[in-house]
Amino acid sequence: MGDFIGSVWWMIVSLGLLVTFHEFGHYWVARRCGIKVLRFSVGFGKPLWSRRNRAGTEFAIAAIPLGGYVKMLDEREVEVHPAERGQAFNHKTVWQRIAVVAAGPAANLILCIALLWAMFVIGKQDYSATIGRTTGMAQTAGLQAGDRVVKVDGRSVATAGEASMALTTAAMDRHDAKVEVLDGLDQVRTRTLPLSQLPAGFDERRVPQLTGLSWQFWLQPALVDKVLPDAAAQGVLVPGDLIVAVDGQRIEGADQVPAQIAALGQRGGPGMIDVLRGGERLALEITPRQGVDGRGQPTWQIGIGFPETHAPSYDAELKFGPFAAVPVALRETARMAGDSLGMMRRIVTGNASLQNISGPVTIARVANVSAKRGLDWFLYFLALLSLSLCIINLLPIPILDGGHLLYYLIELVKGSPLSERAMAAGQYVGLALLAGLMGLAFYNDILGLVPR
Structure with a gap:
């Protein structure tokens, strides 16, 4: 219930802020052009609060917080007094x-x-693009634990998120990726990850995992949290031990321990388990015992437990001074815009799945998670959402800003406005397209809530 309330709250805060800023852009320029604004509304439906300024504009907060609008004086919508025709939107020049x-x-x-x-x-606190473990395709390509990815296909990456996005883009385009890494000796190495070999219909949200690449921050350290009484580990291991090897096999994450213990048990006899304890590495002898797991299936056990939750520590920070941050913010905006437009192009051409289209449920969930992670992550989420609103509104779909801009460009070319009949037909087409997109977004949102 707490997550639900938090998600709803942060979605309202996020959309309220971004919609207000969007509509203020319309309002501010309209007033500069001498257009009378009748209403500035954040939200749709019945106003919950409103007030009117000296210029006659009603400012309102409405009940449905999923958008907003600026209503201007326009002869096509309301009767305009002759004295106010100069302030009507439809009487302004096409450039205005x-x-x-x-x-x-x-x-x-x-x-x-x-x-x-x-x-x-x-x-911004973040996770470095340091590899924690490799198997399969990534291991065959020569990528190793401890390598830090610095470029993918010539594009510099500073975090695991950026590296994952670059790999996902290459995978959707069905081409092999050139991955530059800094190895443990700080030597630059170039590896080729054969992403073109991924099967058709692969899950685009799991590209690193599908290649056998695990980022370091994904791995939960094999830190012993408890030792069960009368278990094989009793008297051998103690809480706080960090398991680094089992029977000579290196351990990079807690998820590897059960399989290695099973292999040791099947081999029979005692084996060695290496741990770090108090800064010292110890090699201890242990013999697994056969028991049953939570589903009643036979398994080899030593009787230890790991912490149930794993909150990895950030190991990278993107921070700049007030002046240096300006060009960095501009470059990041350009990068995000390029990624967003590229994703749209791939969806249209069929190179990317329609599951990449998300709606308000996903926005609410991500808003809540971002707010919990801190102000830096919430600012990043708001920036990405604001840019998405900018791009979506510029799509040439009637009823969106981009559709109106298309009308005005046609007017510039032909020298006169489109007929009301043509504009009305465009509105119906725009409504149909928007309804289809919203339906698909809601479908994907609901699908994302279903456990897999």
Whole structure:
């Protein structure tokens, strides 16, 4: 229940902030162009609160917090007094109308840059692109534990998230990725990860795992949390021991221990388990015993437990001074925009799954998780969402800002506005497209809630 309430709250906060900024862009430019604004609403439906300023604009907060709008004086919608026709939107030049419509997405773009700047000044805690373990394809390619990825296909990456995104992009494009790493001796090595060999229909959200690559922060240390009484480990291991090897096999994460204990038990007889205790490495003799697991299946055990929760510590920080953060924020905005547009292109061409389209449920969940991780992560989430609103609103779909801009560009070319009939037909097409996209987004959201 706590997560549900938190998700709803942070979604309202996020969308409220971004929509307000978007609509303020429309409002501010409209007022600069001498257009009378009748209402500035954050949310749809019945107003929960409203007030009117001296210029006659009603500012309102409405009940449904999934958008907003700026209602301007327009002869196509309301009867306009002759004395106010000069303030009507439809009486302004086409360039003024373009400026008003484009101001909303532009405001979201500016907000994205500002949020990223604030994040970099505060400092964003993150995880380095250090490899924790490799198997399968990644191991065959020569990638090793301890390697730190610095470039993927010539694109510099500073974090595991950036590296994962670059690998996912290459996988969707069905081409092998050139991965530059710094090995344990700080030597630059180039490896080729054959992503083109991934099977058709692979899960695009799990590309690193499918290649056999695990980031270091994914791995839970094999730190002994408890030792059961009368178990094989009693008198051998103590809470706080860090298991680093079992029977000569290196242990990089707690998930590897059961399989190695099973292999030792099947071999029969005692084996050695290496641990770090108080800064000293110890090699201890242990003999697994046969028991049953939680499902009643026979298994080899030594009677230890690991912590149930694992909160990895951040090992990277992206932080810059106020002036140095400006170009960094601009570059990050450009990178995010390129990734977003690239994903849209791949969805349209079929190279990316439609499951990448998400709706308000996913936004709410990610907003809650980001807020819990700290101000830096929440600022990054807001920046990404603001940029997404900018890009989506610029799509040439009637009823979106991009659709209106398309109308005005046609007007510039033909020298006169489109007929009301053509614009009405476009509105219906736009509504149908938007309804389809929203339906798909909700479907993916619900699908994401179903356990797999």
